[in-house]
Amino acid sequence: MLLDGDVAQLYAGALEAIARVDGEVTPEESARMRELIGKRTQAAIDYEALFFEKATPDKLAGKVPAADRRMVGRALAADTVALATADGDLNGAEAQAIMRFLRALGCTPADIAAETNELNEWLHVLG
Numbered sequence: 001m002l003l004d005g006d007v008a009q010l011y012a013g014a015l016e017a018i019a020r021v022d023g024e025v026t027p028e029e030s031a032r033m034r035e036l037i038g039k040r041t042q043a044a045i046d047y048e049a050l051f052f053e054k055a056t057p058d059k060l061a062g063k064v065p066a067a068d069r070r071m072v073g074r075a076l077a078a079d080t081v082a083l084a085t086a087d088g089d090l091n092g093a094e095a096q097a098i099m100r101f102l103r104a105l106g107c108t109p110a111d112i113a114a115e116t117n118e119l120n121e122w123l124h125v126l127g
Contacts, residue, residue, distance in 0.1 A: 001040065001071060001072070001075055002040065003040050003041040003043065004041060004042075005043060007060075007064055008037075008040070008041035008043040008045060009043070009046065009049070009050075010055045010059055010060045010063050011037070011040060011041070011055075011060065011072070012033070012037045012041075012045045012047070012050060012055075013050050013053065013055025013060070014057075014060055014076060015033045015037065015076075015079060015083055016033065016050040016051075017054065017055050017097060017101075018083055018084055018094055018097055018098055018101075019083055021084075021091075021093050021097050022087075026086075026087055028086055028087055029086050032082065032086040033083055036079045036083060057100045057101045057103070057105075058104055060072075060101060060104065060105070061104040061105050064105065069105040070105060070106050070107055070108070070111050072105055073101070073102050073107035073111060074107065074111050074112070074114065074115050075115075076098075076101055076105065077102055077112045077115040077116055081116045081118045081119065085118070095118075095119060096122065096125075098119065099119065099122050099126070102126070103126055107126065108126065109123040112126075
């Protein structure tokens with residue numbers, strides 16, 4: 001799945017938001033984020049804008065066509081966990097932030113479990 005335009009920028013913003021949960025984006029996280037984004041889009045990402053324009057779950061979900069939301073959510077589940085674990089274990093704050101994005105995208109526990117088992121402890125928030 002390749003993302004384009006505003007969706008690609010907001011997807012990158014979601015990754016940035018997860019990387020920032022624990023305070024700062026390390027060089028390792030930044031490199032990993034760029035690698036993950038490169039796999040999802042060929043669009044030019046304005047990385048400087050990510051610092052100033054914060055992506056929110058609602059903004060991302062609002063830009064993704066309804067028919068594609070769960071598919072984008074599944075990709076985001078895999079990518080955010082890969083990013084969050086780049087500097088160690090997934091922590092609770094990171095998992096909660098990830099789940100807010102996935103809930104906004106309409107993901108089900110089965111969608112998330114198909115991509116990663118790192119979030120199993122937090123699947124209950126999806127209802």
